[in-house]
Amino acid sequence: MTTTKKLKVATTSLAGCFGCHMSFLDIDERLFTLLEHIEFDRSPLTDIKTVSPDCDIGIIEGGLCNAENVHVLRDFRKNCKILIAIGACAINGGLPAQRNHLSLPTILEEVYHTSPGLSNGLIPNDPELPLPLNQVHPIHEVVEVDYFIPGCPPSGDAIWKVLTDLLAGRKPELGHGLMHYD
């Protein structure tokens, strides 16, 4: 890892659980080594809200379950030279996609109207709320994705391997033990 200028890395969680971000933090003290080579741009770790137009690496956790997710994803793709899908949800929709065989009205009806314990439930329709998509989609179905780190979540070691491979100019590869879909 002999980069002179620090690479800008942006991260976000779309329809995810932030588990992949937690796993990212599991690289532990290697985070200090990483910070010698990168700086964080938009990320839950910095609380910066917009992606810089000259980002080097964008890391996307989670799939697409609503219109805002799509907007954020396209913004990342536009501004990041390399886009990485991290975790099962970004790669195949994951847990949120388990709703895909049900119609959206059926789900909203059950969640807000007919589930036990609800009284006078209303389906939220504030214009501030992003509209849900009919189905949850993995991100490669909407934008081009350069690299994938599978796992639910991928281990800190797997994330470290991919990032260090990229920083060293190698094609990222996960061997046995780091390659997991579960």
Next chain:
Amino acid sequence: MNQHFMLDGRSIPFEEGQTILQAAEHAGVFIPHLCYHPEFKPHGSCKLCTVKVNGRHTASCTMRAVAGMSVESDTEEINAERRALTQMLFVEGNHFCPSCEKSGNCQLQATAYHLGMMSPHFDHFFPNRPVDASHPDVLLDFNRCILCSLCVRASRDVDGKNVFALSGRGIGTHLIVNAKSGRLADTDFALSDKAAQVCPVGVILKKRQGFAVPIGERRYDKAPLGEPVDTTEGR
């Protein structure tokens, strides 16, 4: 065993009547496969075991070995084709490994790891396939079926029961249960059946033991696919 053919530049001995896949396994050379099982007649449908024989594609589980033939298997080109087939299997069903009891013991998943499948690449179908939990001892989760037909063959050829069948054609092909109601509970299927042991993926699952062995300590967590695989794996 005095006849030989060449597999990726290596001389493989074979006996008359052996297929390329059988001879390769006997010689300790792994060729990826999903619908092939050493105890059953080859089905030749998953095409994962495709090799090039004298420059032409063929399924190595059905092609008999012939002396002097030249076979390519572990090449970048063929593995890319195998990877694409595996990706198609993933997007055609609902393969959510994190919530699957079979994860870590799954031959489809291990094959995908073996082939370096980093993403499903294609658009997902997200089909609607209800599960059948009617049987007291066995759960059927059709979401993960890859149509290998091993349960069909095991039930018909070993158990003599004919519990399963593949119905429909082409992309509409699907696994069915041979009962008027379509429910497993209304067949004579039993946990002791061979058909209950052969599923390479997470369709036919024994109830009440799902996570007895934790994820991370399972068969393919410990060692990658790459040796002849016994799909009756000990869970």
